[in-house]
Amino acid sequence: MDYITGQFLVNLLMNGILIGLIYGLMALGLTLIFSVLGIVSFAHGEFYMIGGYVVYYLLQAFGNLEPMIAILIAGAVTFVIGVIFELLFLQPMGKGDIERPGEYAILLTFGLAFFLQHVMIGIVGPFPTKVDRFYDFAEIDWGWLRMKAATVWFFDMPISSSRLIATGVAVVLTALMIWFMSKTWTGRGLQAVSQDRQAASVVGINPSHMNTLAFGLGTMLAGMSGAALVTVFAWVPWVGMPASSKSFIIIVLGGMGSMPGALLGGLVLGIVESFGAGLYPDPSKALAYKDAFGLLVFALVLLVKPTGFFGRKL
Amino acid sequence: MKRIPIQGVLLVLLLIFAFAFPRIMQGQPYWLYVALQSFFWAMMAASWALLAGYAGQFSFAHIAFMGIASYTSGILGRDLGWSPISGIILGTLMAGLVGVLVGYLCLRLRRTYLALFTIAFSEIVRLIINAEHEFTGGPMGLYMEPLLETTSYVPTYYIMLVALIVSLAIMYAIANSRLGLFLRSIREDEEAAAAMGVHVVRYKILAFVITSMIAGIAGALDHHIIGFIAPNELMIPRMSLVIAMAVIGGTESLISASLGAIFIHFAMEWLQKIPVPASWMPSLRENTATLQQFGLSLGEGYLQTNAWRMVLFGLMLMLTLRFWRNGLIQPLLEKIGRQGVAEETVAKRKFSQEENEIEGTEA
Amino acid sequence: MKLEIKNITKNFGGMQALNNVELTIDKSEIIGLIGPNGAGKTTLTNVIDGVYKPSEGEVWLNDERIDHLPPYKIARRGLGRTFQVTRAFRRMTVMENMMVPAMAINPGAKRQNVINKAQGILEFLTFEHLANEYGRGLSGGQQKLLELARLLMLDPDFVILDEPFAGVHPTLQETIYGYIDKVRQEGKAIILISHDMDSIFTLSERLVVLDFGAIIADGNPQNVKQDPVVIKAYLGEDEEEDY
Numbered sequence: 001m002d003y004i005t006g007q008f009l010v011n012l013l014m015n016g017i018l019i020g021l022i023y024g025l026m027a028l029g030l031t032l033i034f035s036v037l038g039i040v041s042f043a044h045g046e047f048y049m050i051g052g053y054v055v056y057y058l059l060q061a062f063g064n065l066e067p068m069i070a071i072l073i074a075g076a077v078t079f080v081i082g083v084i085f086e087l088l089f090l091q092p093m094g095k096g097d098i099e100r101p102g103e104y105a106i107l108l109t110f111g112l113a114f115f116l117q118h119v120m121i122g123i124v125g126p127f128p129t130k131v132d133r134f135y136d137f138a139e140i141d142w143g144w145l146r147m148k149a150a151t152v153w154f155f156d157m158p159i160s161s162s163r164l165i166a167t168g169v170a171v172v173l174t175a176l177m178i179w180f181m182s183k184t185w186t187g188r189g190l191q192a193v194s195q196d197r198q199a200a201s202v203v204g205i206n207p208s209h210m211n212t213l214a215f216g217l218g219t220m221l222a223g224m225s226g227a228a229l230v231t232v233f234a235w236v237p238w239v240g241m242p243a244s245s246k247s248f249i250i251i252v253l254g255g256m257g258s259m260p261g262a263l264l265g266g267l268v269l270g271i272v273e274s275f276g277a278g279l280y281p282d283p284s285k286a287l288a289y290k291d292a293f294g295l296l297v298f299a300l301v302l303l304v305k306p307t308g309f310f311g312r313k314l
Numbered sequence: 315m316k317r318i319p320i321q322g323v324l325l326v327l328l329l330i331f332a333f334a335f336p337r338i339m340q341g342q343p344y345w346l347y348v349a350l351q352s353f354f355w356a357m358m359a360a361s362w363a364l365l366a367g368y369a370g371q372f373s374f375a376h377i378a379f380m381g382i383a384s385y386t387s388g389i390l391g392r393d394l395g396w397s398p399i400s401g402i403i404l405g406t407l408m409a410g411l412v413g414v415l416v417g418y419l420c421l422r423l424r425r426t427y428l429a430l431f432t433i434a435f436s437e438i439v440r441l442i443i444n445a446e447h448e449f450t451g452g453p454m455g456l457y458m459e460p461l462l463e464t465t466s467y468v469p470t471y472y473i474m475l476v477a478l479i480v481s482l483a484i485m486y487a488i489a490n491s492r493l494g495l496f497l498r499s500i501r502e503d504e505e506a507a508a509a510m511g512v513h514v515v516r517y518k519i520l521a522f523v524i525t526s527m528i529a530g531i532a533g534a535l536d537h538h539i540i541g542f543i544a545p546n547e548l549m550i551p552r553m554s555l556v557i558a559m560a561v562i563g564g565t566e567s568l569i570s571a572s573l574g575a576i577f578i579h580f581a582m583e584w585l586q587k588i589p590v591p592a593s594w595m596p597s598l599r600e601n602t603a604t605l606q607q608f609g610l611s612l613g614e615g616y617l618q619t620n621a622w623r624m625v626l627f628g629l630m631l632m633l634t635l636r637f638w639r640n641g642l643i644q645p646l647l648e649k650i651g652r653q654g655v656a657e658e659t660v661a662k663r664k665f666s667q668e669e670n671e672i673e674g675t676e677a
Numbered sequence: 678m679k680l681e682i683k684n685i686t687k688n689f690g691g692m693q694a695l696n697n698v699e700l701t702i703d704k705s706e707i708i709g710l711i712g713p714n715g716a717g718k719t720t721l722t723n724v725i726d727g728v729y730k731p732s733e734g735e736v737w738l739n740d741e742r743i744d745h746l747p748p749y750k751i752a753r754r755g756l757g758r759t760f761q762v763t764r765a766f767r768r769m770t771v772m773e774n775m776m777v778p779a780m781a782i783n784p785g786a787k788r789q790n791v792i793n794k795a796q797g798i799l800e801f802l803t804f805e806h807l808a809n810e811y812g813r814g815l816s817g818g819q820q821k822l823l824e825l826a827r828l829l830m831l832d833p834d835f836v837i838l839d840e841p842f843a844g845v846h847p848t849l850q851e852t853i854y855g856y857i858d859k860v861r862q863e864g865k866a867i868i869l870i871s872h873d874m875d876s877i878f879t880l881s882e883r884l885v886v887l888d889f890g891a892i893i894a895d896g897n898p899q900n901v902k903q904d905p906v907v908i909k910a911y912l913g914e915d916e917e918e919d920y
Contacts, residue, residue, distance in 0.1 A: 039426070040426045040429075040430065042429070042433075088636075089632065089636055092636070098639075099639060102425045102426065103372060103425065104635060104639075106372060106425065106426060106429050107372070107557060107561060107631075107635055108632055108635050108636070110374075110554060110557065111554065111557075111558065111628055111631035111632045111635065112628075112632060113550075113554070114551055114554040114555075114558070114624070114627075114628040114631065115625060115628030115629055115631075115632060116628075117551065117628075118551075118621045118622070118624035118625045118628055119621075119625050121609065121620075121621035121624070122608065122609035122620065122621040122622045122625055123607075123608065123609055124609075125609060126621075238549075238551070241549075241550055245433065245434070245437060248430050248433070248434075249434075252430065285445045285446075288441065288444055288445035289441065289445050291437070291441055292437075292438055292441040292442065292445070295434045295437055295438050295441070296438060298430075298434050299431060299434045299435060299438065302423065302427060302430060302431045302434070303419055303422075303423075303431070
């Protein structure tokens with residue numbers, strides 16, 4: 001185990017934080033949906049997957065398209081799909097047309113995940129696609145910070161530049177989302193509905209419009225996280241499944257419906273995974289177990305304290 | 315009591331057809347194989363219906379229990395030379411044992427939390443099987459000793475058919491016993507059930523154990539017939555398929571859920587290669603490239619639908635949930651059975667509705 | 678028969694819902710339990726029933742300590758309750774609803790005997806035409822009746838009725854009066870929680886008043902009615918709201 005040095009640990013921590021910030025953005029979407037609609041969307045990862053594919057196709061079709069524009073379009077596409085689904089299938093729930101709504105929402109979004117996944121398998125086939133990194137970095141050598149096109153060395157610790165860009169995108173989007181939720185009327189309306197539907201409707205907010213908006217925004221955030229990460233991972237139609245699991249883990253860790261909790265939960269999961277995989281005694285299995293560490297923590301949290309760090313009752 | 319004869323006659327006809335199927339399908343082992351696979355799915359869907367539809371435990375770990383039993387039996391056969399029969403028995407017990415554990419852990423979890431926990435459990439099982447390759451064969455899968463020496467599907471068809479009938483009979487008896495009554499009361503309202511003296515903990519765990527064992531024996535039998543299992547078979551979309559089958563059939567009726575499974579499995583096989591009239595072939599051939607872009611491929615006289623048939627079932631699952639909450643087959647069976655009683659019930663409904671309205675205006 | 682509630686205190690986080698509640702019921706009578714909203718009536722019911730564990734104190738039923746027992750065991754030992762918001766098993770028929778407690782307390786019960794008993798109860802409650810109706814098909818008042826019918830199948834010594842008259846049609850109210858009378862005749866004790874003061878004063882033989890989680894009066898209804906503490910805490914101030 002002599003490869004475990006201080007620097008190695010710091011590197012694990014840094015990688016964990018970088019990926020954790022993106023997880024946080026993705027989970028922010030799920031937590032927004034939960035806090036307003038009161039349901040967990042089991043198709044969250046599929047919107048993440050679609051976001052990635054939208055960028056892939058856009059960059060293939062228009063080679064010189066600005067990647068950031070592609071990410072925005074991916075957000076728009078996933079927003080629209082989310083809104084359509086909400087209007088067709090979830091609106092009747094709010095109107096009381098659906099018996100046993102809790103069970104309905106679970107099975108329905110589970111079905112949606114299956115549906116979207118196979119639509120994409122139908123369109124792109126089962127083979128992985130890869131998107132080249134959005135930007136090349138300039139070459140720099142300042143000793144503590146060295147950069148090449150694809151890699152950055154921070155105190156000799158290598159970080160892939162696509163990961164860094166993806167994290168940058170996620171941080172900007174998270175900041176925008178926080179601004180939107182706290183400073184705009186619409187955002188405050190969403191918060192009001194999530195805290196007290198009846199009171200919100202009394203002061204003139206239409207809760208069912210807020211449902212649609214929240215679902216669309218939630219799926220949009222998932223789509224944009226996927227769009228940002230498409231350069232980091234190989235993309236397959238079922239790439240959304242682990243992404244879904246991660247979002248679940250995060251919102252349970254952070255407390256269902258809590259936005260700061262989602263961001264913190266994202267960081268925790270990123271770090272747990274990074275350390276778990278880096279320190280697992282048998283390196284040949286470490287990667288295979290990477291996803292299991294988070295799930296294990298998740299299962300334990302569900303059993304011990306299902307409301308998470310900042311949770312509220314389901 | 316007109317209802318029993320109609321349903322009884324249908325059941326007998328169905329059984330006769332099922333037992334005669336290998337003769338009808340003589341020389342077409344492919345469809346015999348499809349049929350025996352459909353019985354596996356029927357056992358999965360019916361046992362999930364008992365757990366979810368009767369006991370109200372919407373667990374997504376059902377496919378994991380199938381995997382646990384299959385792998386237990388496969389590994390015992392490979393490493394200790396156990397015969398498939400003893401492997402299957404121990405594998406089924408193993409699934410039941412893990413069922414106790416999961417049932418116990420799930421006691422306090424309801425709805426969304428239960429769903430999340432069982433998904434996590436199922437994924438952990440799959441990831442462990444994937445990672446511990448020295449022991450499980452890892453992603454490359456595990457060869458399992460064939461159940462029978464013969465290459466004919468006729469005996470294995472009957473084995474699966476009998477397994478299905480026996481497990482349905484057991485589950486039917488449970489559903490209509492006091493245990494079934496308690497499970498339904500727990501599904502409706504745990505607290506009220508407990509206040510009525512129902513030992514909620516015991517029956518919830520029991521529901522997990524029984525249904526896990528049926529998933530287990532279905533999986534172990536089926537994979538000894540196939541001769542192979544891989545961790546991919548424990549993936550969530552396969553769970554979705556079980557759910558789609560049960561929901562489309564009807565989760566509150568075991569026979570509907572299993573008929574749903576059989577129907578969907580056959581439809582899936584048939585849809586794999588849709589026959590195309592010869593007159594369409596030339597124009598389809600011209601557009602091969604376009605077809606391929608949309609994930610369709612053209613064969614000699616048929617169109618291969620690949621993933622799109624799954625899309626169809628995903629859509630059907632969503633639409634069934636939205637518009638036909640009791641499934642598609644269950645209402646049909648009920649209609650056949652209820653012909654004589656229909657009017658009376660309608661009258662009663664109307665009565666209670668009127669009373670509701672009176673009270674509504676007062677409150 | 679004896680139900681003893683000894684020094685029960687129940688805290689939820691920082692809030693004290695019940696404070697040192699003492700209550701003994703040792704004979705067949707109808708006890709009215711009243712108190713302003715949030716006084717702790719339902720909390721007390723839930724502590725007796727085993728849904729909540731008391732923070733302090735003990736509950737004894739027929740000389741057996743029951744506060745550590747789960748609700749189903751308490752039910753089997755002879756304590757039954759209804760819920761403030763009715764909890765009929767919605768996707769089960771009235772008959773099936775009633776079979777649950779009978780089968781649960783007596784594993785060897787013959788199905789036909791249970792059905793016969795249920796039919797007798799349904800006739801008494803003028804309810805027999807709905808035996809095969811599903812719980813969800815019943816009106817609110819009928820669901821209340823169903824809960825009462827289930828209780829008769831459980832056949833407990835102590836019956837806690839939580840707001841049996843709320844939202845009930847006047848004709849059904851008569852039936853429920855008859856029910857309470859019958860249960861009383863059978864020698865059971867009834868704890869009646871209700872906001873309906875007319876019914877409470879008509880039916881109760883003993884009246885217990887809860888306020889801020891503590892018992893402020895316990896005794897003959899007429900005396901309690903005159904008690905200045907009660908009038909101040911409850912009847913005087915909140916009268917309009919509670920009728």
